[in-house]
Amino acid sequence: MKQVLTIAGSDSSGGAGVQADLKTITAFDVYGASVITAVTAQNTLGVQGIETLSGGFVGQQVDSVVSDLDFSAVKTGMLANSEIIQTVAQKVKEYQLVNLVVDPVMVATSGDLLLAKEAINYLKEDLIPLAKVITPNLNEAKVLTGKDLSEDISLEELASELHKLGAQYVLVKGGHQKQKVARDLLYDGVKFNEFSTPRIKTADTHGTGCTLSSAIACNLALGYQIEEAVKRSKKYITKAIKSGCQVGAGNNPVDHFVSIEE
Ligand SMILES: Nc1ncnc2c1ncn2[C@@H]1O[C@H](COP(=O)(O)OP(=O)(O)OP(=O)(O)O)[C@@H](O)[C@H]1O
Ligand SMILES: Cc1ncc(CO)c(N)n1
Known part of the structure; x- marks a missing residue:
């Protein structure tokens, strides 16, 4: 059985974070292990509290699972602070972990902050260069490229700027845009690959980003090339939002247990 590791925060309401990751991984019939970075007191309305684990203990969890299990892909979600980012980056290098999917989680759907501001440079300099693919939403893409959040800028421009940070692929998600389509753009430094679906009229998008990035990690673990992995994952998240x-x-979670097939 293929094995995938998620390194992320716990969402007590079960719709995002590690809980969303493990449900997604299970839906793809892959074995999921989890390294917890932080525990949030959270529900569909927002985040009421956060307790962050030490970088040392995050590292110890990675040591435990990597010395025993065999991961074909790794996904990172909420990393909370620079100490944890540095630890995760060091472990990825030490164990030569492959198919690293970095979801640069900064704020929850509810607007609550999940990453210390001072940590953004560590994300850019230490972790993103190790990634097979990064999956920022529009706001995260703007923060990572130093753009003004209110600036009107194309996904193409953001993807090109982001690719300079050193990840092999960039997937910029247009999910929170106001257009009629939910358009995501994959860029490998040469060509753009577009994944568009009609926008579903709903506010029930709690955990969409976590779910999509975990699905991509699963599909990479299952041996799909990046374009096919993103295509299959986009199909899955669209069905999960619809259901x-x-x-x-508040913002209801997606249904992780929709069929992964057509
Ligand atoms: N209303 C919608 N209809 C269809 N697809 C959507 C909708 N909202 C988001 N998506 C899709 O869901 C996936 C996740 O994107 P999104 O932009 O919501 O991520 P995110 O902001 O990182 O999520 P989160 O809120 O969990 O942090 C993308 O493929 C995006 O296009
Ligand atoms: C723990 C956690 N990770 C990620 C997100 C992003 O949606 C969230 N809301 N909570």
Whole structure:
């Protein structure tokens, strides 16, 4: 059985973070292991509290699982601070972990901050250059490229700027744009590959980013090339958003257990 590792934060409401990752990994019939970076007190309305683990203990969790299990892909989500980012980057190098999918999580769907501002440079300099693919949303793409958040800038321009940070591939997600299509753009430094679906009219997008990046990690682990991995993952997240889980009074989570096939 293929094995995937998620290094991310816990979402007590079960829709995002490590919980979303493990549900997604299970939906793809892949074995999931998890290294927890932080525990959030969170529900569909927002994040009420955060307790972050030490970098040392995050590293110890990685040592435990990597010395025993055999990962075909690794996904990172909420990394909370620079100490954890540095630890994760060092472990990725030490164990030569492959197919690293970096979701540069900065804020929750609710708007709550999940990464210390001072950590952004560490993400750019230490971790992103090790990634097979990074999956920023529009805002994260702007922060990583130093653009003004209110600036009107194309996904193509953002993807080209982001590619300079050193990841092999960049997938910029246009999910939060106001257009009629949910357009994501994959860039390898030479050509753009577009993945578009009609926008689903819903606010129930709690955990969409975590789910998409975990699905990409699974598909890479299963041996798909990046374009096919993103295509299959986009199909899955679209179905999961459409189906949705009617739980909670805020942004409902997606339905992770939709079929991964057509
Ligand atoms: N309303 C929607 N309809 C269709 N697809 C959507 C919608 N919202 C998001 N998506 C898709 O979901 C995937 C995740 O993108 P999104 O921009 O929501 O990530 P994110 O902001 O990182 O998520 P999160 O809120 O969990 O941090 C992308 O493929 C995006 O295009
Ligand atoms: C723990 C956690 N990670 C990531 C996200 C991004 O949606 C979230 N809301 N919570």
